[in-house]
Amino acid sequence: MIAIRGLTKSVPIPNASIRERRFILRDVSFSVPSGCLYGLIGPGAAGKSVVLKMIAGLMKPDAGNVVVDGDDVTELSELKLQSVRLKLGMLFQNNALFDYLTVGDNIAFPLRRLYHLPEDEVQSRVLERLACVSLQGFEDRMPSGLSGGQKKRVGVARATVTKAPIVLYDEPAAGLDPVTSQKIFELLREEQRASGATVIMVSSDLDRLLTVTDRVGMMYRGELIFDGSTEEARASDEPRVRQFVHGLTEGPL
Amino acid sequence: MAVQVSSQSPGPGAGPAPGAIAKRAETLFGAVGGAVLSLAETAGGMGVLFGRVVARLFPPQIDRNELRRNLYKMAVKSLPIVIVTALFTGAIMVIQAAPLVKRFNAEGLLGWAAGFGTLREIAPLLTALMISGRVGANNTAELGTMVVTEQVDALRALAIDPVTFLILPRFLSIVITLFVMTLYADILALLGAAYTGLALLKVEPVSFYNSVTAGLLGIGDVTNGLVKSVVFGFVIAISSCHFGLATTGGAPGVGRAVNACVVASATGIFLLDYLVSFIVK
Numbered sequence: 001m002i003a004i005r006g007l008t009k010s011v012p013i014p015n016a017s018i019r020e021r022r023f024i025l026r027d028v029s030f031s032v033p034s035g036c037l038y039g040l041i042g043p044g045a046a047g048k049s050v051v052l053k054m055i056a057g058l059m060k061p062d063a064g065n066v067v068v069d070g071d072d073v074t075e076l077s078e079l080k081l082q083s084v085r086l087k088l089g090m091l092f093q094n095n096a097l098f099d100y101l102t103v104g105d106n107i108a109f110p111l112r113r114l115y116h117l118p119e120d121e122v123q124s125r126v127l128e129r130l131a132c133v134s135l136q137g138f139e140d141r142m143p144s145g146l147s148g149g150q151k152k153r154v155g156v157a158r159a160t161v162t163k164a165p166i167v168l169y170d171e172p173a174a175g176l177d178p179v180t181s182q183k184i185f186e187l188l189r190e191e192q193r194a195s196g197a198t199v200i201m202v203s204s205d206l207d208r209l210l211t212v213t214d215r216v217g218m219m220y221r222g223e224l225i226f227d228g229s230t231e232e233a234r235a236s237d238e239p240r241v242r243q244f245v246h247g248l249t250e251g252p253l
Numbered sequence: 254m255a256v257q258v259s260s261q262s263p264g265p266g267a268g269p270a271p272g273a274i275a276k277r278a279e280t281l282f283g284a285v286g287g288a289v290l291s292l293a294e295t296a297g298g299m300g301v302l303f304g305r306v307v308a309r310l311f312p313p314q315i316d317r318n319e320l321r322r323n324l325y326k327m328a329v330k331s332l333p334i335v336i337v338t339a340l341f342t343g344a345i346m347v348i349q350a351a352p353l354v355k356r357f358n359a360e361g362l363l364g365w366a367a368g369f370g371t372l373r374e375i376a377p378l379l380t381a382l383m384i385s386g387r388v389g390a391n392n393t394a395e396l397g398t399m400v401v402t403e404q405v406d407a408l409r410a411l412a413i414d415p416v417t418f419l420i421l422p423r424f425l426s427i428v429i430t431l432f433v434m435t436l437y438a439d440i441l442a443l444l445g446a447a448y449t450g451l452a453l454l455k456v457e458p459v460s461f462y463n464s465v466t467a468g469l470l471g472i473g474d475v476t477n478g479l480v481k482s483v484v485f486g487f488v489i490a491i492s493s494c495h496f497g498l499a500t501t502g503g504a505p506g507v508g509r510a511v512n513a514c515v516v517a518s519a520t521g522i523f524l525l526d527y528l529v530s531f532i533v534k
Contacts, residue, residue, distance in 0.1 A: 056410045078414070085412035096407035099398075110411045113418075 002032040002166065002198060006064035007054060009047075009222075024050055025061065026222045032215070037192050037199045039213035039230070041206060041244065043253060046219040048202040049093055052168045055200065056090055057081040068166065086114065089164035093171050093202075095155035097143040103130070104139030107158045115162070129157035132187055134180065148175035156184060160191060167192075169201040173208065181205060185212050206245060210234065218244060220253070295517070299495045305416045306424050306491075314417045315425070323426035327388045328433060338383050339438035342375055343367060343445030351453050360456045364464030367446035369474065376438040377478040378526060381485035384431050385518040389493040392423055393514040396497025397507040405498070420494050427493070428486035435482035439475060473534075481529050488521035 007028040010021040025047045032038040040048045053059040055066050057073040065074045071084050097106050107126045111117050117125075130136055133153035143151055152175055159167060172188060173181035185205075189212040192199045203209040210216065216233040218226040218241050226233060226241045233245055243251030269277075309315075346367040354363055396419065399405050408415045443465065450456040496514040500506045 053406070058406050058409055078409075081409075082412040082414070085410060088410060088412075090407070090410040092403045092407055092410075094403055096403040098404055098407070099402075110413075113413055114411065 001034050001067075001069060002055060002200070003067040004031070004051070004055070004064070005029050005067075007051065007061045007066065008063040009050060009054075009059070009061050023222050025054075028064070028219070028222070028224045030217050030224055030227045032198055032200060034198050035196045036214045037189065037201065037212060039209045039216045040200060040202045040219065041204075041209065041216060041233075042219035043244065045221075047222040048219050049170050051219070052090070052170050052200065052202060055168060056088055057084065087165050089159040089162055089167040091152075091155045091159040091167075091169045091172055093174070095143075095151045097151055097154055097158070099143050101143075102139065103135070103141050103143065103146070103154050106143065106154060107139075107161050109158070110162050125161055126157075129161050132160075133157050134183070149177065149180065152176060153180070153184070156188070160188075163195060164197065165195070166198045167200075169199065169203075171203055172201060173203060173205045182208055185209070188212070206247070210245070295495070295499075298499060299491050302416075302420070302495050302498070303491050306421055306494075309414075309417050309421050314421070316418055316422055319418065319422035320425060323422050324429065327384075327392075327423075327426045328430040331384060331387055331430065331434060332437070334383055334387060335380060335434045335438055336441055338379055339376065339441035340445035342379055342438070343371060343442035343447075344449040346371055346375065346442070347446045347449040347453060354454060360450075360454060361460065361464050362469075363450050363454065363456050364443075364447075364461045365467070365469040367450070367461075368443060368465050368470050371442045371446065372439055372470065372474045373477045374526075374530075376442050377435045377481040377485060378522070380435045380438045381431060381482065381489065381522050382519065384427070384434060385485075385489045385515065385522065388427060388430060389489040389518050390511050390515055392427070392493040393497040393500075393511045394507055396423075396494060397500030397510040400498060400500045401503050401506060415498075420498075423494060424490040427490035428483060431482045431486035431489065432479060435479060439478060477529075477533055480533055481526060484525050484529055485522050488525060489518045492518045492521060 007025050008023070009025040010023045012018065013020045013022050028047070028051060040051065042048055050059060054061055055068065055073070057066075057076065057078075061074055065072050067073075068084055069087065073081060073084055076084065097103075098109065101109065104123075104126050107129055108122045111122045111125060126139060127136075130138060133156055135150060135153055135157070138146075138150070138154070143154065146154065152172065156169070156172055159169065169188065173184050176184060185208045188199070188201070191197070201209065201213070210230050210233065213230050216226070216228065216230050217224055218233070220240055226236060226238060228236070233241060236242055236245065239252050242248070243253050347363065350363065350366045354360060354366065359366075396405075399419070405415050405419070408418060447456075447458040447461040450461050451458060493514045496510045496517065500510040502509070
């Protein structure tokens with residue numbers, strides 16, 4: 001269970017007075033029940049990635065808290081946060097692959113560093129993950145030699161290799177062709193159902209995202225303007241939600 | 254036609270309006286305050302990072318693979334530039350001393366003349382500046398790139414402490430590299446000096462060696478330089494790691510961080526060289 005209450009974050013405005021600040025999150029509250037696949041949608045710079053980073057304890061809010069399975073991550077020190085992060089898998093918007101490691105070593109990294117598994121088991125799990133994201137035979141390639149979509153798929157493989165009970169995906173299908181994108185969404189959904197993991201997924205690919213989510217939240221300019229089931233999102237009368245979900249060009253956005 | 258002048262308008266000889274003075278003062282205080290805050294932030298950041306590194310040494314939590322990888326990258330790959338720098342440094346010391354040595358027929362003191370400044374000052378200082386430019390700048394660029402591409406955040410999200418995994422091995426590697434490279438530089442600089450003495454002054458290397466070991470130079474001269482190398486290693490390590498981790502603003506931010514690291518390292522090296530020279534006799 002992830003419970004977010006009143007998250008607020010502001011940053012200084014460059015070349016402005018020290019008192020002038022820009023809000024990137026303003027009183028954001030929502031909950032994600034255990035085993036739920038929650039989609040976080042919204043236009044660019046709405047604060048979606050910031051929310052994911054705060055759930056992982058990578059950023060501290062100015063106010064509010066994030067409770068992950070009973071632990072308030074906003075109150076924990078960096079060392080104590082490690083026990084919470086062991087429950088997390090995370091895909092970053094820019095993939096964040098370690099560029100000095102091969103694809104295989106990137107995926108194996110958490111298994112070797114955190115779980116100290118036997119090498120044959122590490123290798124079999126790496127190959128299984130690569131097969132899931134259709135990258136068989138890529139284990140010895142370096143990230144610098146991959147396309148954007150391939151990097152994204154390696155990121156997905158690394159985020160899921162530990163079979164963490166909570167997984168955060170920031171744009172899992174960005175840069176992928178429609179077929180691969182659909183495959184990735186279906187794969188992530190199947191794995192979530194099989195493992196019962198709690199998943200929060202940020203994506204701009206609404207057509208596909210809304211086919212797999214249980215609940216949806218929409219953010220706009222740092223505020224959560226909608227929180228409900230996927231069906232409620234599709235049927236919403238809120239003008240901004242309606243325009244965004246249905247991809248209308250006319251409207252308040 | 255008469256023009257009515259407002260009683261509030263400044264006369265022809267009046268200075269700037271009080272509002273303008275206040276605005277200028279605010280700008281001046283803002284600039285000074287900003288600079289002081291920035292300096293305090295940098296010094297504080299370095300202090301906190303150093304504290305975190307030291308905390309990971311008790312008990313030692315060192316990733317041996319990372320330490321080995323960094324030692325190879327920083328020390329082994331720096332050998333060519335250290336060899337070239339040291340050989341020519343020794344040669345230059347002899348070239349500078351040559352006219353006086355000839356004038357006073359002091360060939361027997363050539364080893365001391367070249368060795369004293371080399372061991373105590375020139376070898377550690379030039380090696381530190383070379384390592385700062387090659388290793389320190391590279392370290393900042395690598396860490397800065399890892400920060401702006403979210404690789405450091407990815408480590409944290411994987412429950413891996415970046416200070417233990419990334420910073421501690423780099424910190425130790427830089428300090429060890431500088432110590433070992435200074436030792437090499439001492440030997441190579443004396444070698445360069447000896448053979449330049451042979452070429453320019455016809456001083457046999459054996460005579461040169463005898464004048465180095467005759468008693469005018471002692472182990473204290475070598476130790477002095479090596480103590481400096483460790484201090485310089487700390488400066489380069491903490492500076493390059495701090496500016497790397499503090500990088501913001503994408504690729505241009507990495508460039509700014511490297512620049513700040515090189516300037517801060519060089520300044521720190523000269524400042525601490527003065528202090529160590531003063532304290533360690």
